[in-house]
Amino acid sequence: MEKYYLSLGVWRCLKKQNNYFMRRIFFIALCFACLASFSSSAQTPKNWLDTKGHVINAHGAGVLYYNGTYYLFGEIKKGNTWRVPNQDWEDYRVPAGGVSCYSSKDFQHWKYEGVALSPVKGQPDGDLDTGRVIERPKVIYNAKTRKFVMWMHVDKKDYSYSQAGVAVSDSPVGPYKYIRSVKPNGNMARDMTVFKDDDGKAYLVFSSDNNNTMDICLLSDDYLSPTKTHVPTLVNRRREAPAVFKSNGKYYLISSSCTGWSPNAATYAVADKMLGTWKEYGNPCTGPGADSTFSAQSTYVQWIKGKGFLFMADIWNKTDLEKSTYIWLPLKVTNGGVMINNPVK
Numbered sequence: 001m002e003k004y005y006l007s008l009g010v011w012r013c014l015k016k017q018n019n020y021f022m023r024r025i026f027f028i029a030l031c032f033a034c035l036a037s038f039s040s041s042a043q044t045p046k047n048w049l050d051t052k053g054h055v056i057n058a059h060g061a062g063v064l065y066y067n068g069t070y071y072l073f074g075e076i077k078k079g080n081t082w083r084v085p086n087q088d089w090e091d092y093r094v095p096a097g098g099v100s101c102y103s104s105k106d107f108q109h110w111k112y113e114g115v116a117l118s119p120v121k122g123q124p125d126g127d128l129d130t131g132r133v134i135e136r137p138k139v140i141y142n143a144k145t146r147k148f149v150m151w152m153h154v155d156k157k158d159y160s161y162s163q164a165g166v167a168v169s170d171s172p173v174g175p176y177k178y179i180r181s182v183k184p185n186g187n188m189a190r191d192m193t194v195f196k197d198d199d200g201k202a203y204l205v206f207s208s209d210n211n212n213t214m215d216i217c218l219l220s221d222d223y224l225s226p227t228k229t230h231v232p233t234l235v236n237r238r239r240e241a242p243a244v245f246k247s248n249g250k251y252y253l254i255s256s257s258c259t260g261w262s263p264n265a266a267t268y269a270v271a272d273k274m275l276g277t278w279k280e281y282g283n284p285c286t287g288p289g290a291d292s293t294f295s296a297q298s299t300y301v302q303w304i305k306g307k308g309f310l311f312m313a314d315i316w317n318k319t320d321l322e323k324s325t326y327i328w329l330p331l332k333v334t335n336g337g338v339m340i341n342n343p344v345k
């Protein structure tokens with residue numbers, strides 16, 4: 001506001017002096033200043049640090065809340081970014097770095113717990129080889145087996161493999177033991193999340209059918225396998241980066257469009273049951289930057305005790321993926337509608 005009054009004062013002063021040249025220069029400078037302040041307001045901290053002062057490396061992340069502690073799991077992106085040749089899309093890659101884990105009591109101070117799932121070197125045909133793809137890891141706790149179960153998207157560098165990988169651990173922070181990967185009910189599986197409902201049932205939600213359809217598949221009681229119970233949803237809508245949450249008995253699914261590492265507008269869908277029927281609504285984001293999800297792509301929605309829902313998204317830096325950052329924003333559900341605003345000005 002102060003900046004606005006200052007600009008208005010200078011403008012009037014130049015007008016009084018009838019100085020047209022200076023007024024034009026001043027107007028152009030003002031336009032640049034407005035643009036610069038808009039783009040900086042759409043960003044979050046560049047260097048988001050853990051409790052030891054190291055940059056947090058957890059992309060496409062998910063959260064597990066267990067015994068009063070939040071555990072954050074994400075893709076480790078480290079090393080040179082390169083572009084896979086002969087692809088008709090911007091297939092930028094870093095070596096698959098495995099899955100990191102951080103813990104926090106307050107969702108602000110994050111302690112690094114180490115590599116929860118390690119990649120493997122020198123096994124080009126193995127799911128966890130550093131030359132392949134490990135993305136969007138999500139962890140849930142199985143109260144019956146007392147195991148922590150991690151699901152993730154595993155792929156070849158050209159995304160032709162399209163499988164869902166599963167790993168298990170006795171401790172939330174790992175190490176997780178990789179079991180296998182599957183094509184649930186024969187379907188391709190790329191971007192994904194898992195959702196555990198209040199009744200203990202868990203679902204794998206994944207971009208399927210070459211990203212044309214979002215499939216929702218009930219997991220077995222031990223959470224280690226897909227069951228035959230599944231529904232193709234958002235058919236032919238080409239959605240990815242799913243983030244699911246429940247509020248007042250309704251289920252919400254936020255997703256992005258398919259533009260690779262480049263941001264686009266999110267949409268959300270609502271259902272009375274996880275297995276549908278899902279109805280798609282518009283963009284939950286509002287205000288400047290809403291049409292690019294504030295330069296980011298959805299990954300997770302977490303309920304924070306005493307605070308409300310938090311929408312978590314990745315700001316990808318496609319030509320230097322290690323430098324990708326994050327944006328976490330408050331999410332509100334009002335009269336069944338979802339609203340995400342970027343209050344950082």
Ligand code: GAL
Nearest residue numbers: 091135191240241259260261
């Ligand atoms: C995005 C997807 C990311 C990653 C990327 C590769 O659309 O959400 O997880 O797979 O494509 O280009």
